[in-house]
Every structure is written in structure tokens, then in C-alpha cells.
Amino acid sequence: MGEMRAHSERYRQGILTRRAVLGDPHVDRAQSSTTDFDRPFQELITEAAWGHVWSRPGWTKRERSLVTIAVLAALGHDEEVAMHVRATANTGATREDIGEALLHVAIYAGVPAANRAIRIAKEVFEQMDAEKAA
Structure with a gap:
């Protein structure tokens, strides 16, 4: 979780929501297998899908x-x-x-x-x- 300090608040919320929905083991596997090639994609889905959409109220x-x-x-x-x-x-x-x-x-x-x-x-x-x- 130390990597979260360098990211936006939306990303930080996204990673918390992603963990709550998919579970720590899944997110840990995704993060441990992330490379320079797919890091931008992982950041995008964490911020957009999990931080913007899944974290919305309503x-x-x-x-x-x-x-x-x-x-x-x-x-x-x-x-x-x-x-x-x-x-x-x-x-x-x-x-x-x-x-x-x-x-x-x-x-x-x-x-x-x-x-x-x-x-x-x-x-x-x-x-x-x-x-x-x-």
C-alpha cells in the first residue's frame, strides 16, 4: 500500500473499493504481476472503474x-x-x-x-x- 502515496485521491479510493469487491488476494496478484507495459492500464482501471464508478454513492x-x-x-x-x-x-x-x-x-x-x-x-x-x- 506504500505505492498509494504517489497517486490521486480517486486512485486511493479506487484501490480500496477494488479490494473490497474483488478481495485482497486478487488485487495483490494483479499488482504483483504488473509490469511497466500494463502499469498505465492498471492505474486507469483502478482510478476510473473502481475510483469513479464503483465508488459512487447511490x-x-x-x-x-x-x-x-x-x-x-x-x-x-x-x-x-x-x-x-x-x-x-x-x-x-x-x-x-x-x-x-x-x-x-x-x-x-x-x-x-x-x-x-x-x-x-x-x-x-x-x-x-x-x-x-x-
């Missing part, structure tokens, strides 16, 4: 989580869908919430997009359940 992390999953599913961003489904352990979105969001994806973005996201969500749930049981 919507809960649960609500933002569901919208994010639906948009990512609609766009076919599978790795990001999986990451944000896993993050629901921290945002308060339930499996039922995710199912409802993906029903909307089926109607408004297409059955194939929803079908793929449902498969991904089920895989993530299985992994989460196995980790919890271990």
Missing part, C-alpha cells in the same frame, strides 16, 4: 455487481464474468440475483450470451462451494 455494491455481470455477459467477456461472479461473495449479490440478471441478458442481449454466462456462473459456484467445503 447504488450498492450488490446493484453494481449485478449490472456489471449482465453487461459483461452481454458482451461475451467470459473471464470478467467469472471474476465478477466470484466477487459476489463480497458484494452481497446472491445466486438468485445473478440468475435473474442473466434472464434479462437472455431477453435483451440474446440466449447464447446468457447460456454461456450461466455455464460460467455454475462453474464458479462449484469452485466456490468446493473451496468453502475444504
Whole structure:
């Protein structure tokens, strides 16, 4: 966290929100694998996505989580869908919430997009359940 002193307040808020949503292990992995090549990108998403959007008042992390999953599913961003489904352990979105969001994806973005996201969500749930049981 020592690197935060050199960044803007928006970045500092973003890293706190990013950690709250994705968890310290995920953010620590992302930061430890950051190179000079992708450092500007990591700073951009931390400040813009996490500091500007995810940190705004008005919507809960649960609500933002569901919208994010639906948009990512609609766009076919599978790795990001999986990451944000896993993050629901921290945002308060339930499996039922995710199912409802993906029903909307089926109607408004297409059955194939929803079908793929449902498969991904089920895989993530299985992994989460196995980790919890271990």
C-alpha cells in the first residue's frame, strides 16, 4: 500500500473499493504481476472503474455487481464474468440475483450470451462451494 502515496485521491479510493469487491488476494496478484507495459492500464482501471464508478454513492455494491455481470455477459467477456461472479461473495449479490440478471441478458442481449454466462456462473459456484467445503 506504500505505492498509494504517489497517486490521486480517486486512485486511493479506487484501490480500496477494488479490494473490497474483488478481495485482497486478487488485487495483490494483479499488482504483483504488473509490469511497466500494463502499469498505465492498471492505474486507469483502478482510478476510473473502481475510483469513479464503483465508488459512487447511490447504488450498492450488490446493484453494481449485478449490472456489471449482465453487461459483461452481454458482451461475451467470459473471464470478467467469472471474476465478477466470484466477487459476489463480497458484494452481497446472491445466486438468485445473478440468475435473474442473466434472464434479462437472455431477453435483451440474446440466449447464447446468457447460456454461456450461466455455464460460467455454475462453474464458479462449484469452485466456490468446493473451496468453502475444504
